[in-house]
Amino acid sequence: MSLSSSKAERLAKRLADHGRHLFVYHQIWTNQVVYSLERSMNNNQVLKQLTFAGKKTLPSALRKDMWRPLFTATFPSPSQGLAAFRKLRELRMLHEHNWEHPDPNARKLPVKKERGRLIMDQKANSIADLAWVLRGQEELGVKMAEKHEANQHRIREELLALSKEAEEGGVQLLEQTLADQQATIDSMKQMQQQGGPDAPSRKQIGEAILASKQMRLRLEKMRAASQAIEDAKNKAQTQYESDDARGRAPDAISLVIEPPRIFSHPPPELSPKSKKSKSSEQVPLYTTEGVIIRWTNPLDAEFAAEWPAAVQHEFAGLARHTAAPIDQEPAFSVEDMIQRNISHKYTAMRDARQGQVEEIGEGVEEIDAADYEQLTEKSADGLGPARQ
Template sequence: MPRSLARLRYKPPLQPISLASPTAASRVTPQHVAHMQKQIAAYVERQSNPQHLRLQTVVNEKARRQATSQHVISPVKPYTLRDVVDPEGTAKHGEIIYIFRNTKSNQIIYSLQELLDNHHLEQLPFIGKHSKPPALRPDEWVPHCVLTFPTPSQGQNAFRKLREFRRLHETAWDKTNPEFKRMDKKTRVKKIMDQRANTSADLAEVLRIQEAHGAKTAEEQAEQEKKVSTFLDKRWEQIDALANAGLAKAKPTDNVKWLQGQIRSMDHKLKMKHHQNEADQKSIKAAKESLETRLGKLQYALRKTEQFKNLQEDLTKRAAPANELGAETKLYELKLQARTLQEALDNPDPTRSEADLELDREILAGHRAEITTLEQAFEAKAQLKNGNHYIARSVLPKALKTPPVKPYTLEGVSVRWADIQDALYAAGKWPAAIEHEPLEINKARGETLMLSAEEYEVEKQNEVGRIMDTLNLREGEYLEEKDGLKSSFDSSALKSGIAMSIPRDAFKSATL
């Protein structure tokens, strides 16, 4: 009975090789060269891809996670507004508000994400036929402007107010624009949908409200901090005086052991027969409570003083790197080097060996550890300078212990416009501290060399050839069979089991 083909084992895949090793050339096969050439060509295309020319504003539906048993290759990270506004990716959720505009109707969508999704259409109310798009079209939604705030809470507050103001423009138009009543329905719907000018006015009003609220909150917090500072100075002065008295032991009432002995003595007196009348019991209990109160205050002062001293020593030790000359410059350079190394590791150069990449990972880990140490040192230095640490504030009462909320400020708030002429819709209403900047979406377009398809293929092949030369993977140098190098299909290392006894042309006439 003939053997079943299902019992035959498949040929194992090619073993990965290190092209940087000196003996790699003796183990390289044409299959390895073809595979590497494909990888290098993909790398060259990735490096030459003009991704900064194609700004993505809408989520790619094809990149979504598919149902079970369906696999989709993850696409390359798109070039979005976040890469323009926050290239380092350090902004927290809520610090940036992205505003998009419909090119046909001038409808406005506010988003805390750099890409629009279908759920963002829920912001738009239905006010007439064709007033609400059924789906997002990438060719219709373009960036209008981007707002940057110093804190996430301030950005989220502005985001909420902007959406409320726009909803009033769209649903309460009879109160804000009574002349709309005299228009026909189609014209009125178009006028209501056009929120381009209203957006500038709303932005100016929201920022003005935040400026006034921030000034009022800052005054209240300054007054509260003054109370906290006065209380802390007075309270720590009392604690220091009591702790010094406890250490000096000039009086019996400043001695912890003496107070503990007196309390034990009061316990014995309470049990004596001749002290069982009501007056003696009341007098002894009052004396005992007085001694316990004094002992508690003394122990509390000694404990807090010791904790404060230990924390000050710890902060001094941790702040030592921040006190060195050029510490701030060193921290900036380390962050810059770490970002460069991370970018190189995210898109590795095929001419570099795995050992070099591993060395870069070790260097990156070292840089990140130094960055963390320096950041903690600067934080400890600040706490040591102003005394605003948890031990110092632990003596505050509950009413003053709650940390104050950071007041809104327009310092650091910027508005970047795709068309800076839109800022003129609210001319004279913008707060003086607001910075208006152009949104440089097409900045990289002038720095990119545009090639025709033929020129691009020529340059691509030249670059692939250069990398292949660097790796010594030219096929004609040592990969021909006349030089004694056999094909990987003839290698005995790739045959095992039944494959050793099967001739090469055993299934030449087989059909599937």
């Protein structure tokens, strides 16, 4: 039961973080670049990203020994990471299909091999593209934050105005007006059914129904505003009495008003807008605060002319064919990297052999990985535990 629950927890965490980490690999000979949302490269996904740039430019299968991690980017939210992933792939495709001549003064295009090499070399472009995407997300985040703040200010002003109107008897007046409007709509519908030259058109009835919806929405907002003000007053009074009992009563009482949801997300049956309109909460607020880029070679960051100031650059540590884990400290030595890459099966095999030596005595001779590979001509990484 515990094993299945732990697997479910790991799967849930993996799905929740899907898109938050972006892993980028490059080919050590051609500088081709692929983007991945998983830490390990997948053969089919990698081959789909590679563009045909001439004869023998597309491998038939992935060779992991020819690829190295370039960098790992961590974003504050999965939605921001997925947006950057999509934009980077679009920019990479644009570089590969709409490239400029390396020498503007040359009269002839490069030969096929040289042209293929230029198209495949996307390492510097990918790093510059990442910096450009982050700057764009930062600018978009600032604009959306300003828009969100202006919207919140408008909601607060509307809430206070409706609350004041409700105190002056606006609820009863609006209820009476709404009842009269509904009676008018019923009368117009009856006149339309009877027909005649004075019968209202469908457009007039629709406008009357729309006005009725707006009145109902205003009435619901007025009631919600009054309730929100009342709840804020009660909460502030309770807090004041609690502080007064402790001898820390403040000089003034501050009201913290939580705007009701109806102000930002009116119900569809009362909203005059189209159902297809997107709400403000569906638009993510992008930011470069919390963006971390872990470089295999920190000098590669210089391929970009400018980075946003809030972006953090770190050393990813030594790695071979797979990017370093996000939740572990970077490996700064070769011994540490080798120790992390040792197969668990091989470790279990060595422990089992050690147990046999202790039980039997000196009759069993233990060999290391190098001797095993020399004798059997097989890799020691794929060995399982020794059988008794």
